[in-house]
Amino acid sequence: MRILLVEDDIELQTNLKQHLLDANYTVDVASDGEIGLFQGCEYRYDAGIIDVGLPKMDGIALITTLREKEIDFPILILTARDSWQDKVEGLDAGADDYLTKPFQPEELVARLKALIRRSAGKASPLIHNGPFSINTSSLEVKKGERLITLSGSEYKLFEYFMLHPGEVKSKTVLTEHIYDQDFDLDSNVIEVFIRRLRKKLDPDNQYGLIETLRGQGYRLATLTTDKASK
Known part of the structure; x- marks a missing residue:
């Protein structure tokens, strides 16, 4: 399974990429919204992990644009904002699930697996x-x-x-x-x-x-x- 990870915090990006590799995923990374948009449009992904607070193009705008272009891989958003309004905004933009920072990488991997299964019509692992x-x-x-x-x-x-x-x-x-x-x-x-x-x-x-x-x-x-x- 091939994952797009868009996260501008390089330390977190590196940590998450390694956890995803350990979980047997192939991972492409981007450090800003514009690069994330290019990669999301250029390559086929099974899921995306997108941070809300990105430079150049924020995560909400990135997700909105991907959906407008009919790119439909499931998306998990990462946010440091804990208000319900921010979470609703991300889901309304076209995300499928969210995680609030800080979180455990194991939870991210579990949620990602569930998103990929559901997108393929599978409820069980x-x-x-x-x-x-x-x-x-x-x-x-x-x-x-x-x-x-x-x-x-x-x-x-x-x-x-x-x-x-x-x-x-x-x-x-x-x-x-x-x-x-x-x-x-x-x-x-x-x-x-x-x-x-x-x-x-x-x-x-x-x-x-x-x-x-x-x-x-x-x-x-x-x-x-x-x-x-x-």
């Missing part, structure tokens, strides 16, 4: 697809009751698929949701990770778990209960 399951809180992947060990990048890719089953995703889209903006989009790394996931999760292609659509990309099969019981 435990997501099932046939015999396969993924726990977005513990980062565990299972086939039936058997725990499957994935690398960090493999997990990111499979989590993205599990949040979007049945949807065709191009190599570019997959790369942009897993890596930061400096990654080489022409790389064949996604093909490598797809092969690894197939080998670890569905080595005999019993479920046809990850489909290749020539010239379009990849799709995670939506598995039925009958197919899962094979």
